Amino acid sequence: xxxxTQSPTHLIKTRGQQVTLRCSPKxxxxxxxxxxxxxxxGPQFIFQYYEEEERQRGNFPDRFSxxxxxxxxxxxxxxxxxxxxxxxxxxxxxLEYDEQFFGPGTRLTVL
Amino acid sequence: DAKTTxxxxxxxxxxxxxxxPCNHSTISGTDYIHWYRQLPSQGPEYVIHGLTxxxxxxxxxxxxxxxxxxxxLILHRATLRDAAVYYCIAAGYSTLTFGKGTMLLVxx
Numbered sequence: 001x002x003x004x005t006q007s008p009t010h011l012i013k014t015r016g017q018q019v020t021l022r023c024s025p026k027x028x029x030x031x032x033x034x035x036x037x038x039x040x041x042g043p044q045f046i047f048q049y050y051e052e053e054e055r056q057r058g059n060f061p062d063r064f065s066x067x068x069x070x071x072x073x074x075x076x077x078x079x080x081x082x083x084x085x086x087x088x089x090x091x092x093x094x095l096e097y098d099e100q101f102f103g104p105g106t107r108l109t110v111l
Numbered sequence: 112d113a114k115t116t117x118x119x120x121x122x123x124x125x126x127x128x129x130x131x132p133c134n135h136s137t138i139s140g141t142d143y144i145h146w147y148r149q150l151p152s153q154g155p156e157y158v159i160h161g162l163t164x165x166x167x168x169x170x171x172x173x174x175x176x177x178x179x180x181x182x183x184l185i186l187h188r189a190t191l192r193d194a195a196v197y198y199c200i201a202a203g204y205s206t207l208t209f210g211k212g213t214m215l216l217v218x219x
Contacts, residue, residue, distance in 0.1 A: 042210050045207065090154050099157040102156065105154050
């Protein structure tokens, strides 16, 4: 079992650009959550997808959007990048309300 | 999600037990107590969770106070691989609100 995988591992963008991050959940999991982790902080919840719908959302602006595909994989899109969006973006999968399994994250740097 | 309070850091020696405390005085009756840990350069890893009763698994034990306002994660024999940031979260299952956690340092 490959566990949760994320791509790319690192990414460098400039302010104003758009970025798409990808996540493949652990086999058998149907729920994907996305988190943003700034340096020295704990992860902050962005949103959660279940059955291709956004089920819950944290306190993030509309520039952050997502999608879940029929195979349960997911994308996180961020538009109009700001310097403050530089962070580690973590994807976690679960079987609905069970414990979450995290991927290694994508390190995004905005210049 | 209820606010949790944890010490910023703790130190332990290898092979010794470690007790990591967490206060969650505003926990609701339906909130679970979850513990995750994050090793350097990795995503968080599930450790254990519980609702009211003490819980044991292969990684750790969770002792929950009778009033549920505090809990303690117990690592029975710390190893160097247990050095990580440990997060205590009081929440339902759907979303997790992470604080800054406790950085556990383990010395040989």
